Amino acid sequence: MNTLPGKTIGRLSEYRRTLLNCLAQGKTHIYSHELANLQNITAVQVRRDIMLIGYSTTLKKGYDVKDLIKVIGEIIDTDDGLNAAIIGIGNLGRAIATYFKGKRTKLKIVATFDTDSGKINRVISGVKCYPMSDLSAIIKDQNISIAILTVPPEYASPVAETLVMAGIKGILNYTSTALNVSSNVYLEEYDMITSLEKVAYFVKEKNA
Amino acid sequence: MNTLPGKTIGRLSEYRRTLLNCLAQGKTHIYSHELANLQNITAVQVRRDIMLIGYSTTLKKGYDVKDLIKVIGEIIDTDDGLNAAIIGIGNLGRAIATYFKGKRTKLKIVATFDTDSGKINRVISGVKCYPMSDLSAIIKDQNISIAILTVPPEYASPVAETLVMAGIKGILNYTSTALNVSSNVYLEEYDMITSLEKVAYFVKEKNA
DNA sequence: TAGATTGTTAATCGATTAACAATC
DNA sequence: TAGATTGTTAATCGATTAACAATC
Numbered sequence: 001m002n003t004l005p006g007k008t009i010g011r012l013s014e015y016r017r018t019l020l021n022c023l024a025q026g027k028t029h030i031y032s033h034e035l036a037n038l039q040n041i042t043a044v045q046v047r048r049d050i051m052l053i054g055y056s057t058t059l060k061k062g063y064d065v066k067d068l069i070k071v072i073g074e075i076i077d078t079d080d081g082l083n084a085a086i087i088g089i090g091n092l093g094r095a096i097a098t099y100f101k102g103k104r105t106k107l108k109i110v111a112t113f114d115t116d117s118g119k120i121n122r123v124i125s126g127v128k129c130y131p132m133s134d135l136s137a138i139i140k141d142q143n144i145s146i147a148i149l150t151v152p153p154e155y156a157s158p159v160a161e162t163l164v165m166a167g168i169k170g171i172l173n174y175t176s177t178a179l180n181v182s183s184n185v186y187l188e189e190y191d192m193i194t195s196l197e198k199v200a201y202f203v204k205e206k207n208a
Numbered sequence: 209m210n211t212l213p214g215k216t217i218g219r220l221s222e223y224r225r226t227l228l229n230c231l232a233q234g235k236t237h238i239y240s241h242e243l244a245n246l247q248n249i250t251a252v253q254v255r256r257d258i259m260l261i262g263y264s265t266t267l268k269k270g271y272d273v274k275d276l277i278k279v280i281g282e283i284i285d286t287d288d289g290l291n292a293a294i295i296g297i298g299n300l301g302r303a304i305a306t307y308f309k310g311k312r313t314k315l316k317i318v319a320t321f322d323t324d325s326g327k328i329n330r331v332i333s334g335v336k337c338y339p340m341s342d343l344s345a346i347i348k349d350q351n352i353s354i355a356i357l358t359v360p361p362e363y364a365s366p367v368a369e370t371l372v373m374a375g376i377k378g379i380l381n382y383t384s385t386a387l388n389v390s391s392n393v394y395l396e397e398y399d400m401i402t403s404l405e406k407v408a409y410f411v412k413e414k415n416a
Numbered sequence: 417t418a419g420a421t422t423g424t425t426a427a428t429c430g431a432t433t434a435a436c437a438a439t440c
Numbered sequence: 441t442a443g444a445t446t447g448t449t450a451a452t453c454g455a456t457t458a459a460c461a462a463t464c
Binding site for chain 1: 211212214217218221222225226246247248283284285286290292298299300302303304306307308311313314315333353354356377378379380384386387388392394396398399400401402403404405406407408409410411412413414415
Binding site for chain 1: 454455456457458463464
């Protein structure tokens, strides 16, 4: 299977969650236009995404919900799962840790890191907090390949460097600092202030 | 000025923050390639974005940092500012409120809402928390036009409906529920689990 | 069959980048 | 001037959508 576009991967993740809801409600089959409506996109886009992952149905009665969940899992999950860590366990870090609790997924948050001695060695939102100084050692020990960066902006760059040196393969950066990492590390950045400013701009434009 | 693409608006917001940092460091002028490097994008993209907002410099010594900050502000800010509210003040809500504290921007978070009686009427992360039952009234009273939705997923849809009825103009949805709002309300959705799954997928692909 | 649905190609739309003239 | 930089058009790239044949 060729590498799929990022946008398609994002939608597949959303399809899966929606499908799991459908399954919980006892729905066994779903039409492309039903799934599209639940996601506020078009049915063609759903069908095209599903085409890209090589799944198809013989029936004209929609996709088999269970099957499709399984096939999406084969595309976006790894067989043996991946370990992740949250770097900086403030409000945002806790929010993410809490989101993950109880979600049965191939991704596991196995450690958090902080400099605050009041947090170190405690279990926070279900995950053990280690001192920042042990970052490299624990990433290697626990085979952590993904880091979720929620430290204050001024620490983002040095911490990212440490992460890369320690062998991290992917970083999800929630700090407001744009990072510059070597191209063999996958980097995804998201900034809440930017999103909010974008909403504000379009609110202004709509009412102009 | 025509409405600009969302991607450009996102980048303008980031340029501004970077430029404010530069200004704080005493930098008065910046070349397109410098700004591009700080943002990990290309210089052409920077120049094109700046072209789109109608700014240009006569000097070949880069853009005047102060001027450019001002011009970006004229594009993305409203003259009189906009008020926002956080709906659901859990960890994520608090993270956002805290991010905003001390940021001088035309956007103000003026209220938060929750159902937890232990939170109601307290000031949390610098913002007063009101009971969810007062949502409509306070949105109208305080002229709130943007809602940041950080409630549990099962409440997302009914709360969004209330928000729209109360006259909200833009919603930034951080819940995992895809919303369906009338087209005169601007909706921006972001889901952390999806982002993390995307990172996991590309980590897997890079190492395949 | 007629109507609904899927899978897929081709067309369109939008965003990025290459190329380059103009300017300092 | 030569070299660096900007502003802008045209080309390219990528993602979405329209159109439609095939199938139930």
